[in-house]
Amino acid sequence: MKKPEARIEPYTHPAAGWGALKYVAINLIKEKVAGGNYRTLLAQNQPNGFDCPGCAWPDREHASTFEFCENGVKAVAAEATSKRVTPAFFDEHTVTELMAQSDYELEQHGRLTDPLVYDAARDRYVPIEWNDAFALIARHLNALDDPNRAAFYTSGRASNEAAFLYQLFVRMYGTNNFPDCSNMCHEATSRGLPGTVGIGKGTVTLDDFEHADTLLLFGQNPATNHPRMLGELRECAKRGATIVSINPLRERGLERFASPQHALDMLSPNGTKISSVFIRPKIGGDFALIKGVAKRVIELDDAALAAGAERVLDVEFIAQHTVGFDAFAADLRAESWDTIVAEAGVPLDEVLKLADIYVKGRAVISTWGMGLTQHKNSVPTVQLLSNLMMMRGNIGRRGAGLCPVRGHSNVQGDRTVGIEEKPTQAFLDRLGKAYDFEPPREHGYDVVETIHAMLEGRVKVFIGLGGNFSIATPDTPRTWDAMRSCDLTVHITTKLNRSHLVHGRDALILPTLGRTEIDLQNGVPQGVSVEDSMSMVHISYGMNRPASPNLLSEIAIVARMAHATLGSAKVDWLALAADYALIRDGIEQVFDGFERYNERLKQPGGFHLGVASRDRVWKTPSGKAQFVVHPIALDTPIHRARAEHGERLLTLMTTRSHDQYNTTIYGLDDRYRGVYGQRRVLFANRDDLAMLGFEAGQRVDITSVWDDGVERHVEDFLLVEYDIPRGCLGAYYPETNPLVPLSSIADGAGTPTSKSIPVLLSARVNASVDANAETGAEAIAA
Numbered sequence: 001m002k003k004p005e006a007r008i009e010p011y012t013h014p015a016a017g018w019g020a021l022k023y024v025a026i027n028l029i030k031e032k033v034a035g036g037n038y039r040t041l042l043a044q045n046q047p048n049g050f051d052c053p054g055c056a057w058p059d060r061e062h063a064s065t066f067e068f069c070e071n072g073v074k075a076v077a078a079e080a081t082s083k084r085v086t087p088a089f090f091d092e093h094t095v096t097e098l099m100a101q102s103d104y105e106l107e108q109h110g111r112l113t114d115p116l117v118y119d120a121a122r123d124r125y126v127p128i129e130w131n132d133a134f135a136l137i138a139r140h141l142n143a144l145d146d147p148n149r150a151a152f153y154t155s156g157r158a159s160n161e162a163a164f165l166y167q168l169f170v171r172m173y174g175t176n177n178f179p180d181c182s183n184m185c186h187e188a189t190s191r192g193l194p195g196t197v198g199i200g201k202g203t204v205t206l207d208d209f210e211h212a213d214t215l216l217l218f219g220q221n222p223a224t225n226h227p228r229m230l231g232e233l234r235e236c237a238k239r240g241a242t243i244v245s246i247n248p249l250r251e252r253g254l255e256r257f258a259s260p261q262h263a264l265d266m267l268s269p270n271g272t273k274i275s276s277v278f279i280r281p282k283i284g285g286d287f288a289l290i291k292g293v294a295k296r297v298i299e300l301d302d303a304a305l306a307a308g309a310e311r312v313l314d315v316e317f318i319a320q321h322t323v324g325f326d327a328f329a330a331d332l333r334a335e336s337w338d339t340i341v342a343e344a345g346v347p348l349d350e351v352l353k354l355a356d357i358y359v360k361g362r363a364v365i366s367t368w369g370m371g372l373t374q375h376k377n378s379v380p381t382v383q384l385l386s387n388l389m390m391m392r393g394n395i396g397r398r399g400a401g402l403c404p405v406r407g408h409s410n411v412q413g414d415r416t417v418g419i420e421e422k423p424t425q426a427f428l429d430r431l432g433k434a435y436d437f438e439p440p441r442e443h444g445y446d447v448v449e450t451i452h453a454m455l456e457g458r459v460k461v462f463i464g465l466g467g468n469f470s471i472a473t474p475d476t477p478r479t480w481d482a483m484r485s486c487d488l489t490v491h492i493t494t495k496l497n498r499s500h501l502v503h504g505r506d507a508l509i510l511p512t513l514g515r516t517e518i519d520l521q522n523g524v525p526q527g528v529s530v531e532d533s534m535s536m537v538h539i540s541y542g543m544n545r546p547a548s549p550n551l552l553s554e555i556a557i558v559a560r561m562a563h564a565t566l567g568s569a570k571v572d573w574l575a576l577a578a579d580y581a582l583i584r585d586g587i588e589q590v591f592d593g594f595e596r597y598n599e600r601l602k603q604p605g606g607f608h609l610g611v612a613s614r615d616r617v618w619k620t621p622s623g624k625a626q627f628v629v630h631p632i633a634l635d636t637p638i639h640r641a642r643a644e645h646g647e648r649l650l651t652l653m654t655t656r657s658h659d660q661y662n663t664t665i666y667g668l669d670d671r672y673r674g675v676y677g678q679r680r681v682l683f684a685n686r687d688d689l690a691m692l693g694f695e696a697g698q699r700v701d702i703t704s705v706w707d708d709g710v711e712r713h714v715e716d717f718l719l720v721e722y723d724i725p726r727g728c729l730g731a732y733y734p735e736t737n738p739l740v741p742l743s744s745i746a747d748g749a750g751t752p753t754s755k756s757i758p759v760l761l762s763a764r765v766n767a768s769v770d771a772n773a774e775t776g777a778e779a780i781a782a
Helices: 017-030 035-043 070-080 087-092 095-099 103-107 130-143 160-173 187-195 228-238 263-267 286-307 315-321 325-334 337-344 348-360 378-391 411-416 425-435 447-455 476-484 554-566 573-578 580-590 637-648 686-692 771-781
Strands: 116-119 124-127 150-154 214-218 242-246 256-258 277-279 364-368 401-404 461-465 488-493 506-511 528-531 536-540 650-655 681-684 699-704 713-721 728-732 757-763
Touching (some): 017 263, 116 130, 130 488, 150 447, 160 411, 160 528, 214 348, 228 256, 256 263, 286 325, 286 337, 286 378, 364 378, 425 580, 461 554, 554 573, 573 580, 637 686
Parallel strands (some): 461 488, 488 506, 650 728, 681 713
Antiparallel strands (some): 116 124, 116 506
16 A cells, blocks of 8 residues: 655645545545445435434435535445455454554455454454354353453444344343443533433534524534534524634634535635634633633623623523522632633633623524543533523523534434443333343443453453444553453454454454445345434435345344344344334333334434423423532642643643544545644644744654553654644544543543643654654644
């Protein structure tokens, strides 16, 4: 594989536009997608088509034939590729040889075609019959002396049907060990919002965006992570809504966007302006910033009350729908402005400006991504943001509300239908009644707890329904040790990835159908359902011929695992795998909101699951929305490390490149940030480089600072001068995941703190300055 040219070069164009169309063509060609499969794109996110296997942004009323984005095309092209990984491929490559390849190179080999088992004597994967694979899984599971010695991971691409069947199998087996990808991203949302508004989901739909006059976007990069959101933001900007980007990085997609669906945008060199205001907190400064805005709202209301003017607070909403406001307001009044400014990293005048924008808004939507959720204080941050919105009644009315923007296409749906390591007793009661068994009641392991359990020998079998566990997780060397300590690792997957090579004593790779492929059971096409970020549930039908006749659907794989392990005395697993509508009947029995599930899926666009807080119904202990008091934390790992190391201690956040979706690396470019042909780059402020005695283009090593005696170190990163706040650094994951300590997690959520890693930099010996990088970086900064 020819290595792309590595360079740093400014990108001066708006997001999307002609550049996106160019990269769509490049990816279709690179993946060798057959011409006949190009029509697949016209069925993406369409009625009777398939749901994008990428992000969870909801679909409009299908007004356009082109309901896809550049990164959605990359995901589809990766699935529709004509490249194949057959058993012959593994005859030519040992696992040790494949481990030397990059994640990008592994991705480029193509679709897996046959079930495989690891042969230790040959250090290769070799073919195995499906029945023999399921028998091997059953032997391992049934040999364990405790069901809790197995863990069952779930990726956000699993459908509602696959996820429900999976959790039913695992709970009938006897455990709640359900680590899943939400543990690593929006878990703070799922754990934080129930404490304030009663449910861990957003309160808005796409229709609310048509009526919002103000949008506050926290910790997001839509152009890369959920590009179709930019179309919605473009419409908001066009009709005059105020859009504020609150993020350490000034991302291109929130500056300017050229919609490929609008000719005037494509003909304009600048596209459409999106955000009118940029607020740049330091990494981890969002909590203090939000608290500053809330404090200012109280001050403005106090002044209005004294002057006999119109109140700033929504006193009627607060009185009728909330508890705890007096203590919350007292805490805000007592908070120091000096502390707020210092911890937010935002000048006071900008905090006041943001507060003015917020109080002038009559219909405000707050959105957020992992910029808020991957910190130690992420749960308090999510709760404080919801409290800020409650102060002016911006929850439960048209054009206003909370909008957590989820990542993977069905990560929210999987949690809805039972992928939850901490299930409620009410859910377990209903599940047990529906299927006539006693579910396990003890809470299970999340992702980080699973890794600890594997390291300590408490978990010996790991089964992954999709995903790339060993690369998505923190503390990479320790995670790899954990995986290799298992007796059995199983991965249900479409393509080869690193986790298949970091395996247990026995290991299986089970290839499955992709979202884009026709799923026939007994000659009848089956659809699967998914839930998007805004609680819309809709059906998805594949349309491409399967990559191999030896593939099984995820549902079939789960059902046959269950049948081999448990038998079918209580549940006819194979019957459920033959007709997915039967699984949906089961979901309907167990969960509220799915009444007439199969019938309602026939509606164009599907149906909306009721979100109680949207209707101002508060499923909290008090029966009302709850204000919660949280102090600004001044004794954190970052504070302690800086006290020891001074200004040389910097805070690193991990991020995606534009040629990446989660752990899948589609290419080596991040064009909106001016990076081409490489990934080991480190974005740094010019003044920090000068303070440290470095210069752009120099290569450095990075060491994280933690108190457990474990050295965490990554090497050979190119310094790129970038417009990022002082004291802050940015780099791509998974390359920097080894720096995230396993014990550094969000309080109350367990999410790895991948956005706030205390690090020190050191120059690489004999490393020279890259002149191209230096010149290009100066241009980007300018």
